[in-house]
Amino acid sequence: MTTVSSTLSVPQTGSVPRHIAIIMDGNGRWATRRLLPRTAGHMKGLETVRDTVKACAERGVAFLTVFAFSSENWRRPPEEVSFLMKLFRTTLEREVSKLHANGIRLKVVGDRNRFDARLQEMIDAAEALTAENKRLTLTICANYGGRWDIMQAFGKMRAQDPNAETFTEENLTPHLSMAYAPEPDLFIRTGGEMRISNFLLWQLAYTEMYFTDTFWPDFDATALDAAIASYRQRERRFGRTSEQLIEK
Ligand code: IPE
Numbered sequence: 579m580t581t582v583s584s585t586l587s588v589p590q591t592g593s594v595p596r597h598i599a600i601i602m603d604g605n606g607r608w609a610t611r612r613l614l615p616r617t618a619g620h621m622k623g624l625e626t627v628r629d630t631v632k633a634c635a636e637r638g639v640a641f642l643t644v645f646a647f648s649s650e651n652w653r654r655p656p657e658e659v660s661f662l663m664k665l666f667r668t669t670l671e672r673e674v675s676k677l678h679a680n681g682i683r684l685k686v687v688g689d690r691n692r693f694d695a696r697l698q699e700m701i702d703a704a705e706a707l708t709a710e711n712k713r714l715t716l717t718i719c720a721n722y723g724g725r726w727d728i729m730q731a732f733g734k735m736r737a738q739d740p741n742a743e744t745f746t747e748e749n750l751t752p753h754l755s756m757a758y759a760p761e762p763d764l765f766i767r768t769g770g771e772m773r774i775s776n777f778l779l780w781q782l783a784y785t786e787m788y789f790t791d792t793f794w795p796d797f798d799a800t801a802l803d804a805a806i807a808s809y810r811q812r813e814r815r816f817g818r819t820s821e822q823l824i825e826k
């Protein structure tokens with residue numbers, strides 16, 4: 579079972595994180611430092627996504643989740659928002675067949691209703707095409723917010739059992755948008771900020787956190803290995819004592 583809850587039982591862990599979740603931040607600043615438009619940073623950041631998918635697959639990571647566009651990113655200047663939407667579309671057009679050829683399953687999570695109809699169709703088609711791939715699951719969080727996710731799950735849970743007075747974690751979690759994946763083992767945020775910015779609020783309960791000043795466009799395989807090396811140093815106690823871990 580992949581969806582073991584870290585609060586209901588102690589998950590199995592290994593030296594390679596099974597699930598890495600990344601806030602890809604710093605594209606704009608990367609570009610501005612080079613006197614380039616922010617959009618150049620987003621394009622360069624896309625190359626980093628490609629390289630990171632490959633590096634994760636090679637290292638045996640089973641789930642890679644990347645935050646591409648938050649539910650709050652609509653607050654950006656309209657030109658930047660429309661550039662990002664266009665980039666999402668062209669990326670799906672160009673990359674899905676390559677992902678499929680490489681055994682990657684693609685998932686897109688977030689509120690899709692705000693995307694135009696054509697983009698929604700493309701997402702559905704990409705997910706359907708790659709659904710059976712086993713090598714790595716790449717999840718793109720787009721128009722995603724952790725609070726949105728919890729609220730939409732809550733709504734579905736209520737709809738399933740409208741007369742229930744109390745609910746348990748087990749009633750809620752199957753409705754979360756990433757119910758198909760284990761909770762992230764390792765969280766990475768590039769770009770120097772140390773905040774969650776409404777990413778996977780529920781799922782990060784016991785995730786190991788790693789923050790780096792490196793801007794996303796500069797985050798290469800060496801930087802990924804540094805994050806994984808840091809992860810390996812951590813003692814994942816899930817509420818227990820160190821002594822209990824040694825006894826095992
Ligand atoms: C992350 O980089 C990408 C998106 C949010 C789409 P930013 O665009 O936030 O880059 P900075 O933080 O302004 O440098």
Ligand code: IPE
Nearest residue numbers: 601602603645646647648775
């Ligand atoms: C978080 O980055 C969202 C994504 C990377 C998609 P932001 O750049 O939007 O986060 P804040 O505004 O600095 O918290």
Ligand code: MG
Nearest residue numbers: 603604605769
């Ligand atoms: Mg940012």
